[in-house]
Amino acid sequence: MKKVLLASACLFALAAPASAADLAARPYTKAPVAPIAAVYNWTGFYLGIVGGGAWQNASDIKMKGGFVGGTAGYNWQTGNIVFGVEADGAWADASDTVSILGVSVKSKTDAMGTVRGRIGYAVNNVLFYGTGGYAWVDNKITATAGAVSISDSKWHSGWTVGAGVEAFFAPQWSVKGEYLYRNLGGETYFSGIGAPLTTGTLEYHTVQVGVNYHFGGPIVAKY
Template sequence: MRNYTPKIAMIAAATSVISFPVFAASEQAPFNGPYVGGALTLHDFGSGATVSPSATITLDDKNKVGGGIYGGYGVQMDQIYFGLEGGFYLNNTPEPTFSFDTTNGGLKAKNTFDISGRVGFVAEQVLFYGLGGYTNTKFDTTGLAANVDKRLGGFRYGGGIEFAMTPQFSIRAEYTRAEYKKWDVASGANTITLDPDENRFLIGASFHF
């Protein structure tokens, strides 16, 4: 008689790897409740600089790699999701630059605080969500006659997708855009108006309680 046990074991193992995780009835709301997480980020910052008196100005946006932590609370009602989330992120150099006449300046983003509301739709163990809220980043100027720093507030909005690997662990991919308040900085006889913006791509892992 042929021994089918090894073949059956191999098929069962392959099926367990490729199959979608199925949660018990008591675990059907994986996005409900409090959570904390960590993230890797890619930032595309722009200075949006203009100068007065009027002069031709050259802008050069730069990408930055960073990271941060976040936490929040979600309420999952069947397939509808509502949540509130806060986060703290560290941004890295290089900074976006601007140049005019003999001035070569830059705008460095140091750290960011976010607080956002999330609204989404849950399909099985996948959450599709949009978000919007307040963001606040510390900026430093570089290359000017007198460099200064300031925290600028703004509005962040975007969306993402989150996948529950287990009832206690999920991963997410997210894109947001932030637009900040304008900032006038004096440099010699010139006034530079900075109008920063940011595109942020985020990969995160969350632990649910």
């Protein structure tokens, strides 16, 4: 029995230094550190520029052309949901000319704009949204017969609905792409000279892009 105990003690004594050496040889590694994630908060006021193209699918007159202007808005974010209000106004050059009983009639939209609400879903620096609200255009009709030409301008009001996507590409700068359908009520032109011309509903499809500057710095560092 004593011999067995003595042999066991010898084996333990020989194994202990080897185990200690193994432990000392293991390299020291630090625990992984989670990277800092940039979380974009969309809340705040912004200004920007916007421009694009507009066209009609009407059966008679089909105005089309471009526009460029400015944008102002404000966003509120709660969780991933973003609510906002936005207004824009633009100089426009969308027109078409038709002939009616030998008279050349040109319809031209000189300006357009909207005042809309927005609601969207934010995925960090990208916002997907729907939008809708009030729309207007300033339109001018010119009738020409030979050397005689008369013109009249009217303000058309209506509504708009659409959707878009906006993304930050720098701490306070974002770019957006947007489609809007605009439905404007008809108006009566030339009533003051006894030759009234009543238009039907003006329907515009517009595709626009914009760049916005957001005040207040929308990035929040999250560990």
